[in-house]
Amino acid sequence: MLLSFLKENTDRQFSIEEICEGVNQGGGHDISLSAVYRNIAKLVEDGHVRRFMRDGSRTAVYQYIHCRNCEKHLHMKCVKCSKILHMDDEATETMLVAAMKKNNFKIDERKTMLYGVCDSCSEDI
Amino acid sequence: MLLSFLKENTDRQFSIEEICEGVNQGGGHDISLSAVYRNIAKLVEDGHVRRFMRDGSRTAVYQYIHCRNCEKHLHMKCVKCSKILHMDDEATETMLVAAMKKNNFKIDERKTMLYGVCDSCSEDI
DNA sequence: AATGATTTGCGAATCGTTCGCAAATTGGAA
DNA sequence: TTCCAATTTGCGAACGATTCGCAAATCATT
Numbered sequence: 001m002l003l004s005f006l007k008e009n010t011d012r013q014f015s016i017e018e019i020c021e022g023v024n025q026g027g028g029h030d031i032s033l034s035a036v037y038r039n040i041a042k043l044v045e046d047g048h049v050r051r052f053m054r055d056g057s058r059t060a061v062y063q064y065i066h067c068r069n070c071e072k073h074l075h076m077k078c079v080k081c082s083k084i085l086h087m088d089d090e091a092t093e094t095m096l097v098a099a100m101k102k103n104n105f106k107i108d109e110r111k112t113m114l115y116g117v118c119d120s121c122s123e124d125i
Numbered sequence: 126m127l128l129s130f131l132k133e134n135t136d137r138q139f140s141i142e143e144i145c146e147g148v149n150q151g152g153g154h155d156i157s158l159s160a161v162y163r164n165i166a167k168l169v170e171d172g173h174v175r176r177f178m179r180d181g182s183r184t185a186v187y188q189y190i191h192c193r194n195c196e197k198h199l200h201m202k203c204v205k206c207s208k209i210l211h212m213d214d215e216a217t218e219t220m221l222v223a224a225m226k227k228n229n230f231k232i233d234e235r236k237t238m239l240y241g242v243c244d245s246c247s248e249d250i
Numbered sequence: 251a252a253t254g255a256t257t258t259g260c261g262a263a264t265c266g267t268t269c270g271c272a273a274a275t276t277g278g279a280a
Numbered sequence: 281t282t283c284c285a286a287t288t289t290g291c292g293a294a295c296g297a298t299t300c301g302c303a304a305a306t307c308a309t310t
Contacts, residue, residue, distance in 0.1 A: 016297080032259050037298065039257095053178040059267060059296055060178055060187070076230045085230065092224050099217050104244035105201045105210065111240035119229035141266080157290050162267070164288095186266065258305065267295080274289065280282085
């Protein structure tokens with residue numbers, strides 16, 4: 001099932017094609033790309049899944065990731081290993097949001113993705 | 126000229142088509158879409174202009190904005206009026222970056238865009 | 251089993267972007 | 281100025297991820 005696949009993999013984003021492969025991995029009847037497109041659209045609409053865009057390829061590609069309580073915290077994406085980190089330090093989270101509000105900007109955690117380099121990748125020379 | 130058009134308009138992002146129109150507004154010889162695509166690619170490569178993606182349309186659309194000292198500060202985009210805000214409070218800026226580093230994440234100001242609601246738009250009911 | 255509603259898969263359409271190539275423009279060197 | 285090579289341009293075709301249309305398959309309710 002589509003949603004359960006994403007639920008079990010929240011450490012990175014998946015393209016439609018990857019989701020299709022991942023779901024069909026489980027054996028049984030294969031699902032088509034079209035169906036994945038349609039079903040994922042519904043999941044996004046209902047707020048179960050979030051959609052971002054990947055830059056860099058010839059044309060833009062949408063990527064998807066499951067929402068847990070993700071509207072409650074910020075996310076970071078490592079530009080080297082593409083891993084998604086969920087901000088789990090509540091003190092920092094509230095501090096960041098407060099600092100932004102002081103600058104008259106009410107940050108939207110659901111749409112924002114912080115890009116940078118994660119801990120393990122910054123160790124690499 | 127393409128770069129000077131973007132230099133004069135740093136309060137929002139422009140699509141290729143908007144850039145084309147904006148440049149051709151200045152009279153003289155019109156430049157084609159192809160040329161805009163090519164020239165903007167070079168500007169991005171050389172670090173004079175930054176490229177982001179706009180979500181929501183049928184297919185992905187790239188958008189461009191001029192870099193001033195933009196590698197030095199964060200940017201915010203209002204999801205309501207699409208205006209781009211440049212973080213000008215240095216104290217907050219360094220505080221944010223430090224807070225992220227405490228969470229083992231070295232934020233990349235050039236690739237990150239904070240989404241949310243700006244001051245004037247949050248006043249609207 | 252029968253009926254209607256939903257979902258599926260396939261192929262065509264969409265459309266921003268990129269590519270290929272010949273024509274136009276530019277920039278030196280003589 | 282004139283010649284020639286190098287770069288840039290504009291046009292149309294190609295690309296490719298996504299969406300659309302529609303008939304066939306599946307599901308749900310009785």
